Amino acid sequence: MTKNRFFNWLGRLLRVLVTLAVTVAAVVLVVLLWQLYMLDPWTRDGRVRVEIVDIAPEVAGTVVKVAVTDNQFVNKGDVLFEIDPLRFRLAVNEAAASVASARLNMELRAADAKRRANTGGAVSAEEREQYRVHAAIAAAEYDRLVAALEVARVNLARSVLYSPASGYATNVRLRVGDYLQIGEHAIAVVDTDTFWVDAYFEETKLAGVRPGDRAAVKLMGYDTWLKGRVQSIAGGIMNPNARSSGQGLQDVNPMFTWVRLAQRIPVRVGLEEIPEGIKLAAGMTASVAVGSMAVPSDGLGDRIRRWFQANL
Numbered sequence: 001m002t003k004n005r006f007f008n009w010l011g012r013l014l015r016v017l018v019t020l021a022v023t024v025a026a027v028v029l030v031v032l033l034w035q036l037y038m039l040d041p042w043t044r045d046g047r048v049r050v051e052i053v054d055i056a057p058e059v060a061g062t063v064v065k066v067a068v069t070d071n072q073f074v075n076k077g078d079v080l081f082e083i084d085p086l087r088f089r090l091a092v093n094e095a096a097a098s099v100a101s102a103r104l105n106m107e108l109r110a111a112d113a114k115r116r117a118n119t120g121g122a123v124s125a126e127e128r129e130q131y132r133v134h135a136a137i138a139a140a141e142y143d144r145l146v147a148a149l150e151v152a153r154v155n156l157a158r159s160v161l162y163s164p165a166s167g168y169a170t171n172v173r174l175r176v177g178d179y180l181q182i183g184e185h186a187i188a189v190v191d192t193d194t195f196w197v198d199a200y201f202e203e204t205k206l207a208g209v210r211p212g213d214r215a216a217v218k219l220m221g222y223d224t225w226l227k228g229r230v231q232s233i234a235g236g237i238m239n240p241n242a243r244s245s246g247q248g249l250q251d252v253n254p255m256f257t258w259v260r261l262a263q264r265i266p267v268r269v270g271l272e273e274i275p276e277g278i279k280l281a282a283g284m285t286a287s288v289a290v291g292s293m294a295v296p297s298d299g300l301g302d303r304i305r306r307w308f309q310a311n312l
Contacts, residue, residue: 041208043201045264046217046286051194053165055187056180057083058158063178068187070172074163080187081161081174088156095149102142109138165191195271195280197228199288200264209233209290215269218287219278227272230290234266 061083068080113135163169167190174186197217201209215228241252269288274280 041201041205041291042287042289043199043205043264044285044287046197046199046269046288048219048280048282048284048286049196049198050280050282051165051191052170052282053163053167053189053191054185055080055161055163055189056183056185057161058182059083059088059155060180060182061087061159063174063176063180066172066174066176068169068172070170072169072172073192074167074169074189076163076166078163079160080163080169080189083159083161083180085156085159088152088159091152092149092156095145095152098145099142099149102138102145106135106138106142109135161186163189165189165193167192190282192280195274195282196231197269197271197286197288199267199269199286199290201267201290202262203265204262206233206265206267209267213291216289217269217271218289219280220285220287222278224275224278226274226278228269228288229272231268231270233268237263237265 063081064084065082066080067078067082068074074080113132170188170190172187180186199215209230211230211232213230215230217226217228218224219226241250243251245251267288267290269290
């Protein structure tokens, strides 16, 4: 009988201990989640961004060569496409002939003006001035045609378009035979040296974010955390209430006073290194942690927080 009582007491004790352990675990988990969601400087709302170069011709013409394919990697200075150069070569030849003719005319006018200037009283001052003016006009015309020749040469050179940066030629839909106008979009080049992450932090967490802080970035499609650093914090976001109505009055949206949603402020995070095997693309979703949250730790609490950041 005494033995049964002991086992009964032991069973009740174990139940109490298990209940206490579960309660403590739940409290710890709630506190951890509160710390994670309400206080720690991290966000799941991050987007990979990159600088994109919009390639457009400075001269109009028919495309005679496309040297890249869609999503091909190109180095800075590689040829992207060429516009028919025939008209531009002819324009250079025409401008060069005009320059040669203008040079001869300038030399002739200058010689006439010099002879008139050395005749003394045999030629009136008015006539000498006229010849001097004609020589000056001829010299100005020569300078104008020289500039026109340089423009023709520039147009010829601009008929071949090169990549201004190293990266991927994306959304290439250009084909031989297409006619391009000046300034018309032709190819976009993704500059792979300019990737960064825009992390949209709730304003309640901005107190823990400062330029220069360490950052950790977790892309949705990869398990590896990328190292980064906070570069800047946006100076403002759009205020819908600042818009005016048709009568010039402010359009203020109603707000429930018991619901206050924290605004999200863009924080620019630069990536310090990209590990092998990770393919970045603009628009990717990322989780971003800043400060102490970005420093790897073997502590159980930090491991749990990292798991929540990566998977929730």
